[in-house]
Amino acid sequence: MYEQIVERLRDSIQSRQLADNLRLPTNRELAAMLKVDRSTVSRAYFELEQQGLIESHVGRGTFVRVRSGAAQEARTTEPVQSMVWPEKFSRASQTAFGILGRQPAQGALATNSISFAGGIPSEEFYPQEEFRRIVSQLARNDRSAEMFGYSPAEGDLELRRQVKCFLTEQRIPADDNELLIVSGSQQAIDLVTTTLVDPGDVVFVEEPTYFWAILKFAASQARCLPIPVDEHGIKVDVLESMLSRHQAKLLYLMPTFQNPTGATLSLDRRHKLLEVSRRYQIAILEDNFVGDLRYDGQPLPSLKALDRDRDLVIHQGTFSKALCPGLRLGWLVAPAEVSSRLQLAKRASDLSTNSMAQVVMAEYLRQGLYEKHLEHVKSVYRRRRDTMCQALSTHLGSRLSWTKPEGGLFVWAKLPSGCSSRELLAHAEREGVSFSPGDMFFVHGDRMDFLRLSFIQHDEQTIETGISRLGRAVDLYLQSRQRLERSSNLVHSRGNESALI
Secondary structure, X not given: OHHHHHHHHHHHHHOOOOOOOOEXXXXXXXXXXXXXXXHHHHHHHHHHHHOOOEEEEOOOEEEEOOOHHHHHHHHHOOOOOOOOHHHOOOHHHHHHHHHHOOOOOOOOOOOOOEEOOOOOOOHHHOOHHHHHHHHHHHHHOOOHHHHHOOOOOOOOHHHHHHHHHHHHHOOOOOOHHHEEEEOHHHHHHHHXXXXXXXXXXXXXXXXXXXXXXXXXXXXXXXXXXEEEEEOOEEOHHHHHHHHOOOOEEEEEEOOOOOOOOOOOOOHHHHHHHHHHHHHHOOEEEEEOOOOOOEOXXXXXXXXXXXXOOOOOEEEEEEOOOOOOHHHOOEEEEOOHHHHHHHHXXXXXXXXXXXXXXXXXXXXXXXXXXXXXXHHHHHHHHHHHHXXXXXXXXXXXXXXXXXXXXXEOOEEEEEOOOOOOHHHHHHHHHHHOEEOEEHHHHOOOOOOOOEEEEEOOOOOXXXXXXXXXXXXXXXXXXXXXXXXXXXXXXXXXXXXXHHHHO
């Protein structure tokens, strides 16, 4: 691995893709980006320094060495200064870029490759006909001005009315001054972070948790502290212990069909969580991104519904996961004094949410089409979840452990101890299947033995085929590990014999 790093950097320096005197990433930064040990990077840098290609300065860093020809040219010609953009990037951008390196590289997959990586709805269920009909109706009824003009910062009036009705069915109260329409869940997280979190503030998150939430909190220079999740959701006893030692600003969690584990926080823990959070005065951001997609069991009240004083929980939801990702519509319900600040942050971000999408979605809800859509996709996704779990039992029963979620989008699976889902992914892609490696969902990216599988995008036959391919990939991966261990043991044995001689 260190030789590969040396080769790539040497080629880039000699071809002048890396300019003279360019500051290189630190050992820690490059090791994090490449997912290797720091000693590997140190060895590569040492080799490059021995070759005269880079130089290190204590307290300053490591730089591409100025070549003699370049130095002579600098003395004899008019210097031309290129913009050094890496010096201009903010700490937030640098942090986000480093964390983004956890995402798997997009390799050249076969055309018939099956991906279980993404958590987006299947295109076959996009409400194309209904939306086309609604847009035509709105245009004929001379409501174009509503669609093409700015909407209020807090959201379109009719959409807010429909969302309030939708929330009332879930026993979530939302007064006019508590509800804000936003451009999807990610903007909701962004607005809450902007409004509440300062650099250095402690933010508690579930472990594992949503990748883009980790990135947002870290980029905001918050101290992200993880609280473990089991099959019943976040471990409230661990949270309570951590709160006794850390003064925290915010707790972010997905209590229903958590991403990536699919776990649902039990009712007892929901009550206990609210009690603990109130005692320690920590705000809760409840992300209910797929609460509508329940396939088994009885619905549990949201944390917002259980918050009797209505002053502790900020609740967010979205239409994107059940309908279509391009819709980019969601909502925030927060105490009035918080909601007014969120609205201010919203105006500073994008003034207002897409007007056309709001007007069309409001009509879609008013006509009762969303409930019909939910019933249809839930029946289909239930079958797809069952097919995936059965296929996992058939093709991977003794080599992989997993949980069957009551709803949501994902199956969370665990490899045998010591295995890496990153290494498995290389074998899987050669077999024509892919998934999300589990280390993406951990704050420090330090758990390699998990993988996340999405079951909503493919029909039953494709799921069966994909899991069969995954089974072959796991077999090949485990066989390669066994060969490596045997080779290592042989080398170790011969080394011992040499020492005895």
